[in-house]
Amino acid sequence: MMERFKKGDLRALSRFITLAENKDPSVPSLLQALYAQTGKAHVVGITGAPGAGKSTLTDKFIHRLRKEKRTVGVVAVDPVSPFTGGALLGDRIRLVDHFNDPGVFIRSLSTRGKLGGLSLATREVVHLLDAFGHEFVLVETVGVGQSEVDVREIADVTVVVLVPEWGDGIQTIKSGILEIGDIFVVNKSDREGADRLVNELKASLQIEGRAQVPILATSIHDVPSLDVLFSTIQGFLTSSGELIARRRAQRARETVSELLLDLVTSEARNWVAANMKDAKNPYSFIQDFRKLHPEGSLFRK
């Protein structure tokens, strides 16, 4: 299977991604074996509220990259509740456009009711797409900081997509978003309030000492505005070599660390399931555990 993966067999890639999704025990050694092949892909994170037009922008970006004969892998991450699942479904359908293009590989990841693990799976899939030889890897997610998937920790460049309506009345929370973006996009800029949001972002970024960060107004109906956006992304990738190298090294360490925590947690979960008994006070189990394993004693030096 590894040979077929290295030869560019898409079924092998699909198979490896499924192993990562299923937390197969073979995954760590798989990633280790493929590590030498990684580090070539440009990883672009695209994040923003549901309905901001992330999927449409992603779709247009794929078209542009394909015109330049670049290969593209896409990970769409959905850590949403079933309540907001409707929007998701509508969004994803658009990406079917690229279904018959072997230069584009698209995979959706969602928690499907399972708690945790989405962040690790996303990292692993990015690793696999990179190792497979995709020149661009796009990570599309609503997740920022407070969600399971922190796109900043995964991407070389992070694009934050906002819409004019978003600007109304949430000044106090904006600081959480200002730190995230390497590029800010006010999408659906033909709507009322777009200029105001651009100006507010400009002022806020200036206060944060990030006046140099690009803020772009885009609209799907305004092709030149999209060209500017994509050129800005590509410009960031080619001109920020040192920053990106630092981010990539950090990313590899973080992924390894998450992988290890995942192994440990799963072992702990099995142990708890095997050893927890009904007690008059279930919290005494913690005390018993601490007697067996005093703080700091679990791992060998």
Add this chain to the structure above:
Amino acid sequence: MMERFKKGDLRALSRFITLAENKDPSVPSLLQALYAQTGKAHVVGITGAPGAGKSTLTDKFIHRLRKEKRTVGVVAVDPVSPFTGGALLGDRIRLVDHFNDPGVFIRSLSTRGKLGGLSLATREVVHLLDAFGHEFVLVETVGVGQSEVDVREIADVTVVVLVPEWGDGIQTIKSGILEIGDIFVVNKSDREGADRLVNELKASLQIEGRAQVPILATSIHDVPSLDVLFSTIQGFLTSSGELIARRRAQRARETVSELLLDLVTSEARNWVAANMKDAKNPYSFIQDFRKLHPEGSLFRK
């Protein structure tokens, strides 16, 4: 501090909740010491999409319970991204109504950029509010299954709040929601599509073999509809003794298990931080770890 907590000092309660939020090492023994005081509160989970009116319904329910002289603790959980923070802020403001009523205690929990731990903190706060003597504990959250906080695992009764608009075109995902609710609410029932959604829910629940589950249409402008809702909740709580006893026992075990996983993870995190070194292939760290700690060897039998 424990004495003051037991005497009903709200500042002591606040202090203990802050310890839980900050993952203070004293928390497990605190919960253990208070365990005998718990098990008396009715825990009501209120969940649904942002904008469904959960906070308003919660507010009205608090008013009703206060009229009956019942004490109420409220945990509002916000595992949302900063992008959707706007609605949250608007919603929360309403709860300020009860600010000067010592019979109502309200606490918001949010991840504030930190990954994980919200589910455990919510469980701990419910435990503390219960031990403090609140007769009702309301847990309001958008989280269901795929999010960090699974309200089903925390509440005695779970109320799922939907709005008519929600019914449009997402049939395929509904099954994820059908299993959750003990009571379904179609709120804002003066809007178009309310009857249709009620009928769809009825049909879907029937297919799932849950035809007996109440489906209520409510509107904030229709006081009797709210009375019916609150009576239905209270009716469920008084008539489902066995089911609730089972849920509570399960809840205590789950909380202990989460607490223990949290302790283990934090120890693993420290160990990784101290031992991970820059390697040519960072993934070799996993292999090295597995040599030190073969699978199944981490925890004592």
